[in-house]
Amino acid sequence: MPDRIAVRLxxxxxxxxxxxxxxxxxxxxxKGEVIDYYTRIAPVLLPHLRDRPVTRIxxxxxxxxxxxxxxNKPGGTPDWVRLETLPVPGxxxxxxxxxFVVVDELPTLVWLANLAAIELHTPQWRIGADPDMxxxxxxxxxxxxxxxxGAVAVLMRDRLAEDGITAYPKTSGKKGMQLCxxxxxxxNAEIVAGYAKRVADELARLVPGSITAKMxxxxxxxxxxxxxxxxxxxxTTVTPYSLRAGASPTASTPLTWDExxxxxxxxxxxxxxxxxxxxxxxxxxxDLLADLREPGPAVPxx
Numbered sequence: 001m002p003d004r005i006a007v008r009l010x011x012x013x014x015x016x017x018x019x020x021x022x023x024x025x026x027x028x029x030x031k032g033e034v035i036d037y038y039t040r041i042a043p044v045l046l047p048h049l050r051d052r053p054v055t056r057i058x059x060x061x062x063x064x065x066x067x068x069x070x071x072n073k074p075g076g077t078p079d080w081v082r083l084e085t086l087p088v089p090g091x092x093x094x095x096x097x098x099x100f101v102v103v104d105e106l107p108t109l110v111w112l113a114n115l116a117a118i119e120l121h122t123p124q125w126r127i128g129a130d131p132d133m134x135x136x137x138x139x140x141x142x143x144x145x146x147x148x149x150g151a152v153a154v155l156m157r158d159r160l161a162e163d164g165i166t167a168y169p170k171t172s173g174k175k176g177m178q179l180c181x182x183x184x185x186x187x188n189a190e191i192v193a194g195y196a197k198r199v200a201d202e203l204a205r206l207v208p209g210s211i212t213a214k215m216x217x218x219x220x221x222x223x224x225x226x227x228x229x230x231x232x233x234x235x236t237t238v239t240p241y242s243l244r245a246g247a248s249p250t251a252s253t254p255l256t257w258d259e260x261x262x263x264x265x266x267x268x269x270x271x272x273x274x275x276x277x278x279x280x281x282x283x284x285x286x287d288l289l290a291d292l293r294e295p296g297p298a299v300p301x302x
Contacts (some may be wrong), residue, residue, distance in 0.1 A: 012107035016114050023062045026247045037275045038113040042106050044287040045241040051126040053100030055236050056117035063245040073099045081108050118243050121236035131192045132185040135237045137227035139176045141220030149177045150264035152224040164297045168289050169260045171272050173244030173252040182296030189233035195299040196228035240289050249275045254288035
């Protein structure tokens, strides 16, 4: 295969390179297959990226090699890529602003995939707005696993519903899962994070043997950590349908509640899904998280 291939995609000129390079060596999954996955999943992925600054985790030599987080625009960014200059309070590099990439179209997504940006992470807010999504990250401490995450997800779903908030489940693509909840875009991150913490603390008191809302890692073995801090304005969460770096090319996968409940009870295998499975599910089920784009209620305040 040629080292470089020029393509024209939706009116944009791109150069793809090293398509046969192994990105997931243990699975024999190449950069060409990474680009193919992102191209085919784009119809359901792009709406979740649109108008949100994206943080990339790049693996130039595959998932077994060195990787790095990238927020700023990379060198050689084409002039047709959308950039937004945004403040970055608390930057470890003492920068007041960063030129973020915004993925609003397929050519930008393919361009990032060609740069070995295997993982895509986005914040809970759109550019120029307050948070429009509450995210709860369920992180299992061994020997607890995805099955136990499913059980806690059902508890969290029912508790949030008491406040009129609808939760949508997805796997993280690694070991845990997240709940995504559309909320009003008129409350700041501090209010949203405060509410998420109150609910997490409440569930931890209700089931202390299985749930913790404290960040100390020594408290997590055998429990599910409800990470309410994902709603901090400076944090991001893996975007739905994003690939994850691991031995095999898994992806953050939207679930139905029937699937989540079946995982929790042991009626279905609790596992992560591969890129091929995610593509098949998207073809069959569409975007299970499409309703996240509709505004939700405001979170209760103390």
